[in-house]
Amino acid sequence: MSAAEQASERLPAAPRATWLGRREGALVRAAQNGSEDALEELFRRHWRPAHRAAYLIVHDSAAAEDIAQESFLAAIRALDRFDRRRPFGPWLHRITVNRAIDFSRSRRIRSEVGIPPGLEGEAAPPAQPELSDELLAALAGLGPEQRAVVVLRHLLGYTPSEIGEMLEMPRGTVNSRLRRALDRLRPLVEEGEG
Amino acid sequence: MSALEERLRDLPVPEDDAAEERAWLVISAAYADRAQAPARRPVRRLVAAAAAAVAVAVLALTPAGAEVVDVVRDVVGIEDAQTLPELGPLPAAGELLVDSEAGPWIVRDDGSKHQLGDYGQSTFSAPRGLFVAATDGRRLVALGPTGEVRWTVTAPATVSDARWAPSGFRVAYRSGDDLRVVSGDGTGDHLVAGGVAPVAPAWRPTASLKLAAAVGEPGPEQLTYVDAGGRVHLVDADTGETIRGGASPAALFNRDRYGPLRQIAWSASGERFVGSWDRALFAEVIGHGPNPSDAEYVATRGDRITETALAPRGDDVAVIERGGGTSTIRRIEFNRGHASDTTLFAGPGAVEGLKWSPDGRWLLAGWRDADQWLFIRADRPRRLVAIDEVTEQFAPEGGDAAFPRVSGWVLPQR
DSSP states (O other): OOHHHHHHTSSOOSOOGGGTTOOHHHHHHHHHTTOHHHHHHHHHHHHHHHHHHHHHHHOOHHHHHHHHHHHHHHHHHTGGGOOTTSOHHHHHHHHHHHHHHHHHHHHHHHHHHOOOTTOTTTTSOOSSOOOOSHHHHHHHTSOHHHHHHHHHHHTSOOOHHHHHHHHTOOHHHHHHHHHHHHHHHHHHHHHHHO | OOHHHHHHHHSOOTTHHHHHHHHHHHHHHHHHHHTTSOOOOOEEEOEEOGGGGGGOOBOOOOOSSHHHHHHHHHHOSOSEEEEESSOOSOSSSSEEEEEETTEEEEEOTTSOEEEOOSOSOEEEOTTTOOOEEEEETTEEEEEOTTSOEEEEEEOSSOEEEEEEOTTSSEEEEEETTEEEEEETTSOOOEEEESSBOSSOOEEEOOTTOHHHHHHTOOOOOEEEEEBTTSOEEEEETTTOOEEEOSSOGGGGSOHHHHOOEEEEEEOTTSOEEEEEESSOEEEEEOOSSSSOOOOOEEEOOSSEEEEEEEOSSSSOEEEEEEETTEEEEEEEEEETTEEEEEEEEEEESOEEEEEEOTTSSEEEEEEGGGTEEEEEESSSSOEEEEEOOHHHHTOTTOSSOOOOEEEEEEOOOO
């Protein structure tokens, strides 16, 4: 089992009894053949990690929900073409994380452009992310790609090589972004440990 | 497990459980549609384009007259703005159909106008506005250009939301919860569907239907409606047979999240279908022929979408959004599955009755709280012409009257 598969199975939620313990390839094959139960098992296995990953990148719960939903919808639309020898999780996470990065970038662009007087709070997206936790606040201080790298490595358990493939960046870039991000997050984490 | 990993796993995600259940509703509905629907491109979020910021009209609600003009000039990216005390020559060619408390009116582009009678909602016949269909309780009445009655049908229940087919050969309307269709000469009135939602039906323009052209036949008149469950149906208006149904876009939208489906429309080409929910806009490209060739989704979330109007040419959509006491008019442009939006106007109070000019260069909206009509040039250079004190111009008896609503803008046959 790959690291990605292990990671995707860390946060199972209410698996369907019929499909409990079935290998992912079998679930994908059954879903391709029309089994909604198999699809639901795939959904329950993967929703929470995908949703959490999106939230940690965009820091906006409504947007994270949309991004995770849209990623699943994209996966369903492409289900018939999916090669079931490949793990489902990385495929889904790749879509989710890249969408979350795109969303964060577009929000940053919009906030840089500025909203005309009188439209604040009306046309603008949420001006402040939801930061009830100091770790979230620290993550918010990183760029979207840095947050994505941290999430992929330390929440979803991908290797730097796998992350590089997902985000289409060299492994060295992944490592350097991880290192810089961890330098900023470490004091918080160590403080939490202490 | 590292400390960081543990913290990332344990951070609370707001509404985690509820979000999962909402998502499953959407995903399972999409999966159910999968067998029937064509391959679709991913949902895309509307991104407010940088250009939006420079094309915004932000108006304070001020007394009528020149003061409004000053506000416009001071604040906005509109290059030219003026306020007129009454209806004069319209900034674009065509005739307006206006529903007032006294009844429908025709307004010519020289500013002259005449009332058609004492009726309720009205709609122009397509494509040139030779006739008007108007509601009168349980009656649907076809009127000539001076208000003479051409024919009348009496329906089982109160008539509303009449829509003339682009061909001019059919009129669809709601009678209570029924959807009915009558021929353009007043014959052949028949039930198409029962149990429909309170959403105006939308005809699909089929003039460019390549298949029909190839065989030299006009093909069926295609009508879209929304059923009580929020599902969209495309049917043959004469037989009621489903042309496309089941794979409803409504199934992809969570009613709790986006609100009910309010409005449906087709682009002039008949290839783009648009549905608007309270807080989402959905667009789908549907190819002609028995099997849809392609489809796409565009979604946005923000203020409540109160109206949607498709441009007479191309696929642009104008919407009115309402939130926090402000109404905003946006133009949404589609380009290969991407969408960008430009804010054309924002002002306090209610804006309604959004219509494109026949040439697609102007938008007209009624700003009820300012008692003005706003003619907004949709492309560059931006211009705004406000017509003042509109209500009293359509209230021959004087007194307190409802704000008149523009229901159509056509280029008449001369």
